[in-house]
Amino acid sequence: MPPANKKKQGKVCRDCHRVVDGESCVVCGTSNLSEDWSGYLVIIDPENSEVAKRMNIKLPGRYALKVR
Numbered sequence: 001m002p003p004a005n006k007k008k009q010g011k012v013c014r015d016c017h018r019v020v021d022g023e024s025c026v027v028c029g030t031s032n033l034s035e036d037w038s039g040y041l042v043i044i045d046p047e048n049s050e051v052a053k054r055m056n057i058k059l060p061g062r063y064a065l066k067v068r
């Protein structure tokens with residue numbers, strides 16, 4: 001039984017932290033995904049985003065801050 005306070009919110013790529021809709025990451029092509037993540041992050045302009053630079057994000061999209 002999953003914890004009751006946890007909403008199912010999709011999977012996140014463990015390599016680039018991108019929120020993935022399918023079964024593999026569109027950026028890395030990996031299926032190394034995690035359902036245990038927190039901190040929703042939307043990157044619109046990676047070139048001008050300090051967070052994106054720190055996390056090594058090069059494509060706009062939805063990401064997770066923390067992936068376990």
Ligand SMILES: [Zn+2]
Nearest residue numbers: 013016025028
């Ligand atoms: Zn990825």
